[in-house]
Amino acid sequence: MAVDSVTSSPLGPPATEKDAKALQFIEEMTKNCDSVQENVLCEILSQNAEAEYLKKWNLGGATDRKTYKSKVPVVSYEDLQPYIQRIANGDRSNILSSHPISEFLTSSGTSAGERKLMPTIAAEMDRRQKLYSLLMPVMNLYVPGLDKGKGLYFLFIKAETKTPSGLVARPVLTSYYRSQQFKTRPYDPYNVYTSPNETILCVDSFQSMYSQMLCGLIYHKQVLRCGAVFASGLVRAIKFLTLNWQQLTNDIETGYLNPKITDPNIRACISKILKPDPALARFVTGQCCEGNWEGIITRIWPNTKYLDVIVTGAMAQYIPILDFYSGNLPQTCTMYASSECYFGLNLTPMVKPCEVSYTIMPNMGYFEFIPHDSVSNSDDSAPQLVDLADLELGKEYELVISTYSGLCRYRVGDILRVTGFHNSAPQFKFIRRKNVLLSIDADKTDETELQFAIEKASELLKEFNTAVVEYTSYGDTKTIPGHYVIYWELLVKDPGHGPGQEVLDQCCLAMEECLNSVYRQSRVADNSIGPLEIRVVKNGTFEELMDYAISRGASINQYKVPRCVSFTPIMELLDSRVVSTHFSPKAPHWVPERRF
Numbered sequence: 001m002a003v004d005s006v007t008s009s010p011l012g013p014p015a016t017e018k019d020a021k022a023l024q025f026i027e028e029m030t031k032n033c034d035s036v037q038e039n040v041l042c043e044i045l046s047q048n049a050e051a052e053y054l055k056k057w058n059l060g061g062a063t064d065r066k067t068y069k070s071k072v073p074v075v076s077y078e079d080l081q082p083y084i085q086r087i088a089n090g091d092r093s094n095i096l097s098s099h100p101i102s103e104f105l106t107s108s109g110t111s112a113g114e115r116k117l118m119p120t121i122a123a124e125m126d127r128r129q130k131l132y133s134l135l136m137p138v139m140n141l142y143v144p145g146l147d148k149g150k151g152l153y154f155l156f157i158k159a160e161t162k163t164p165s166g167l168v169a170r171p172v173l174t175s176y177y178r179s180q181q182f183k184t185r186p187y188d189p190y191n192v193y194t195s196p197n198e199t200i201l202c203v204d205s206f207q208s209m210y211s212q213m214l215c216g217l218i219y220h221k222q223v224l225r226c227g228a229v230f231a232s233g234l235v236r237a238i239k240f241l242t243l244n245w246q247q248l249t250n251d252i253e254t255g256y257l258n259p260k261i262t263d264p265n266i267r268a269c270i271s272k273i274l275k276p277d278p279a280l281a282r283f284v285t286g287q288c289c290e291g292n293w294e295g296i297i298t299r300i301w302p303n304t305k306y307l308d309v310i311v312t313g314a315m316a317q318y319i320p321i322l323d324f325y326s327g328n329l330p331q332t333c334t335m336y337a338s339s340e341c342y343f344g345l346n347l348t349p350m351v352k353p354c355e356v357s358y359t360i361m362p363n364m365g366y367f368e369f370i371p372h373d374s375v376s377n378s379d380d381s382a383p384q385l386v387d388l389a390d391l392e393l394g395k396e397y398e399l400v401i402s403t404y405s406g407l408c409r410y411r412v413g414d415i416l417r418v419t420g421f422h423n424s425a426p427q428f429k430f431i432r433r434k435n436v437l438l439s440i441d442a443d444k445t446d447e448t449e450l451q452f453a454i455e456k457a458s459e460l461l462k463e464f465n466t467a468v469v470e471y472t473s474y475g476d477t478k479t480i481p482g483h484y485v486i487y488w489e490l491l492v493k494d495p496g497h498g499p500g501q502e503v504l505d506q507c508c509l510a511m512e513e514c515l516n517s518v519y520r521q522s523r524v525a526d527n528s529i530g531p532l533e534i535r536v537v538k539n540g541t542f543e544e545l546m547d548y549a550i551s552r553g554a555s556i557n558q559y560k561v562p563r564c565v566s567f568t569p570i571m572e573l574l575d576s577r578v579v580s581t582h583f584s585p586k587a588p589h590w591v592p593e594r595r596f
């Protein structure tokens with residue numbers, strides 16, 4: 001029920017006084033988009049005026065957009081890497097930021113096979129927290145009564161490393177869940193999770209998932225929303241349930257926690273929640289024992305009103321399976337963020353995934369945009385960057401950010417399309433990430449990495465006088481977890497001595513060993529990607545593929561083999577020509593340490 005004592009927001013009637021303030025903040029920011037941006041840039045430039053990086057560009061104390069744009073270049077991670085490396089090595093001078101670097105956030109984007117390192121400052125945590133605090137007030141406009149139950153969220157931390165200078169390097173969500181802001185968050189009836197902090201803060205992915213699922217089952221009647229950060233996480237959780245429900249129900253039946261859960265903090269907190277409950281055990285068994293997973297979410301958690309997961313961008317591939325698991329519950333994408341900067345939120349979270357637009361909050365950083373037309377021709381001519389308040393409806397842009405932590409005119413790599421405005425703030429549909437060929441979970445594999453992996457793997461074929469003449473790839477999410485499929489057309493010069501099953505299996509592993517550390521971490525530590533598969537196709541298949549493309553209007557002169565495919569007729573063609581399939585026989589090498 002909306003509160004009477006507060007003025008209704010143009011976004012809708014707020015549920016509480018606190019919500020009213022949050023909605024008012026959104027209104028203020030979006031109404032004054034341009035002046036907020038001007039102030040943010042001024043603050044960033046004043047704050048970091050003494051940083052080596054900004055001094056290099058001789059701004060002479062100027063904090064205005066015109067001078068900034070004319071003097072400071074647009075950069076990518078590789079341009080900043082020497083500065084970042086010095087920070088990692090322990091140089092404590094003001095390199096990018098005048099504020100001390102509190103830690104490194106490890107992005108899922110990679111550079112030279114390793115996660116990118118994003119230096120951050122303590123104050124950024126508050127800025128992220130501020131964006132989080134806006135999500136529920138918006139959701140409460142659409143789904144009343146969320147204070148009457150709990151959220152079943154599968155949230156995970158990942159292994160941390162330390163730079164040679166002792167700074168922690170970890171993913172942004174690990175940093176957030178480990179922060180005091182999260183651990184000691186004040187009680188908020190709209191944000192009560194089934195997962196106790198201890199179950200989230202366990203780096204062992206099995207123990208964390210098991211205990212979070214167990215709590216979710218125990219509180220099943222109270223669950224009003226189910227989620228994970230990305231759709232792949234929720235799909236993985238449900239798959240986990242399909243594999244572990246017997247042990248989970250056994251724990252519920254007996255009141256004894258599975259001995260495989262050895263983390264003392266988890267054991268201590270679960271012991272307070274887990275009591276023998278044969279009726280609940282029977283109920284869960286009844287839902288799972290026939291192996292029918294259709295609508296399992298709403299059968300086990302019958303009061304669930306929506307799924308809170310990001311299903312835009314690469315995650316759109318999981319919409320059908322989540323529809324299946326949930327009996328078509330709404331899938332809400334609430335926010336758009338990255339390790340470099342949190343960007344914004346979805347002001348109409350109940351719309352269909354294909355209609356989702358995010359409103360970038362102008363207080364989060366200074367945002368510029370490269371018109372997408374100039375992205376393709378941008379290598380030699382300097383593109384004209386456009387400000388947040390000057391974007392045009394329907395156009396596509398690449399996002400460039402300047403942050404309080406010291407990134408200046410940094411290309412994020414995301415392509416966005418303007419779909420509308422809230423007040424004067426543009427709203428964006430996430431179109432795609434530049435240069436990403438394959439993505440199953442947090443991994444992002446580009447064409448160069450795939451090419452390199454194929455070259456390395458095909459070295460194993462040399463002694464069999466065999467070469468890979470053509471290849472393409474496919475991110476197969478029909479299996480859970482999803483996995484990379486690589487189609488190979490081989491030239492076997494001596495058919496009597498071609499590579500056997502075992503050699504081709506080893507080629508799968510050799511490819512995995514070459515893929516970036518986010519891929520290998522997902523394979524090894526998170527089990528969120530399955531073994532890589534090679535499908536060898538008949539000779540001539542790729543020529544047929546070209547014929548098909550030409551029959552659909554491709555130019556014969558400019559035809560290039562697509563290095564990633566997903567279009568059904570092409571998949572059908574490829575799959576109908578498969579002569580053998582091969583899987584990686586074991587997990588590739590991965591350790592939490594990184595090379596600095």
Ligand code: AMP
Pocket residue numbers: 106107108109172310311312313314333335336337338339340412414430433
């Ligand atoms: P990371 O730096 O590893 O946190 O990855 C950030 C990237 O994830 C962004 O730059 C986007 O490419 C992608 N991403 C984050 N939020 C969303 C979203 N809501 N929809 C689509 N892609 C997203």
